[in-house]
Amino acid sequence: MKTPLFNCFNEYNGLLSLTITGNYGGKYRNPYHCTRPELFSGSRTHSTDRTMDLGLAEDHFSRPVGSFVASDIEQLKLAIEECKKLIPELPEHSERQKDTVVKLIHLRLKLQELKDPEEDEPNLRVLLEHRFSKEKSKSVKQNCDKCNTFIWGLIQTWYTCTGCYYRCHSKCMNLITKPCVKSKVSHQSAYELSICPEIGLDRQDYRCAECRTPISLRGIPSEARQCDYTGQYYCSTCHWNDTAIVPARVIHNWEFEPRKVCRSSLRYLALMIARPVLRLKEINPLLFNFVEELVEIRKLRQDILLMKPYFVTCKEAMEARLFLQLQDRQHFVENDDMYSLQDLIDIYSGRLSCSLTEIHTTFAKHIKLDCERCQAKGFVCELCKEGDILFPFDSHTSVCHDCSAVFHRDCYYDNSTTCPRCARMTERKQDEMPHVKEA
Incomplete structure (x- = not known):
């Protein structure tokens, strides 16, 4: 009793x-x-x-x-x-x-x-492209990814892969069959963009897609659990009912509800989350028609790219290291169409809009107010010859696609003639042609 x-x-x-x-x-x-x-x-x-x-x-x-x-x-x-x-x-x-x-x-x-006696284990072990490092932590809140039991750090030796963070007991290492997910990220930096591409248990021969353990939907001999990312079925050892945001559902449905994924997919998505591998205008261009936040972020990124030439040639901006404010999103200063999954998550939550607007304001303040060198690179509207100095990232301006001259938006679209700067450049080339022929 x-x-x-x-x-x-x-x-x-x-x-x-x-x-x-x-x-x-x-x-x-x-x-x-x-x-x-x-x-x-x-x-x-x-x-x-x-x-x-x-x-x-x-x-x-x-x-x-x-x-x-x-x-x-x-x-x-x-x-x-x-x-x-x-x-x-x-x-x-x-x-x-x-x-x-x-x-x-x-x-x-x-x-x-x-x-499980304490033995002199090596500090580093390499297995199936994993680079296992011996842990010194005595925490008991970790689970072994191989046997799915507690790791008792006080009396058990355990290792963590420095690449994919796979954790296991020392005694379980020789039983590992899963290669390091980081190697997959290096060789295959692209998401599965079909929503839950299920192939069926019969195509898997009623076996776990990873360890090949016999499985079935009835749980005999082992429960079959579907991974929403790969669409395949896994055993309970390879699928712990972890949840993660699935990129395909974000791209096609703008859906951010976490779905159940297997352990290998969970690690793969965690390692890929900050990689800018999603070109939205090619995968799903209609998304910009329905998500206003995406349009706002795209405009801010385009403005930052227009600011980049000012900073590259400005000594003060280089010394102040203004671009370090975007060190976590370096692709923002390289292009305006590539996104990471983390970017989309932050856009959905509203965090990216706030932080990027603040950075945009800081950059614009340096160019238009704080730095005389950058101010000297501004433009005067040659169509009306009035108003303040213009910059290509100003919201009320338009830029000539041929010569990059900046004009008031209203002046540019109301003017039926060609760009004055383009006209001067064309005339200059024509004047130089006779001299070239005579030579």
Whole structure:
């Protein structure tokens, strides 16, 4: 008969995870999670002279009633069974019952330590294009991507791939069959742009698309889980029901609801999210007709490209490193039609519009107000010869496509003649032609 002493009694990777409540004014958890100094000091004093030692030495594994020594795996297993039988028999919420629970935790940890001893593992291991680096963190909040169980950093050696962040126990490394996703990103920097391109379980031979484990929709022998990005089916080991924003749904439907994807797709999308590989005007040009935010961002990007020549030739702008404000989106100073998935997510949320408008204002202020050199590169409307100095990124101007001269928009479209600057350049070329012939 279980007492209310246990709120949770679950096993992960052969270890015991339990939460104990009692009359201490709070909760005891697995001692490796506890940060209270009195627990790590090795003693706790109450009204009696009871000492509760939380070390892992074998002397502390004695049964509260009687004693025995747990020195090997078989004896530890027997000790664990003895503790499990004894706990319900002891008085509820008693000190002896709490001591026994704590001892049971340590027995479990000691058993796992004997099964998976600490060895001198190399700091770097290369496998299937993964570059695994040995972790020093003692966090237990990570899961092994191979066996899908907790990584107990205190007593287990584990590695993380520096490329795709694949995590696994040292003992699981020889069982890995998944190549590094970063290599796929390097060789195939393009999204699948069909929405959930399902091919069916029969085309997969009723096997996981990745590890080839037999699967079915009925869950026998293993549950088939569909990845919304690839459209294929995976087993529960390769598909943890993680969710991610799918690029195809964003491009075609402007839909940002996260969908369930397999582990490899999750990593691939995470590594690709900041890469500018989406040319919207070719993939879905109609999107600009329905999403006003996209039109606004496109105009801001076009203006920034018009500002670029001013900064490239301005010493003050180079010293101030104004372009560093766009260091996370370098493609914004290279073109105006390539987008990353992160760009589209930020456009949808409104963050990109705010930040890019602020940067646009800073750039324009430097050119039009702060820097005399940049001001000297402005234009006077040659059609009306009136008004302030004009710049190509001003909202009320138009630019000649042939010579890049800047005019008031109203003057440019009302004028039926050709561009004055283009006319002068043409006349100059005609004047030079006779001299060329005579030579």
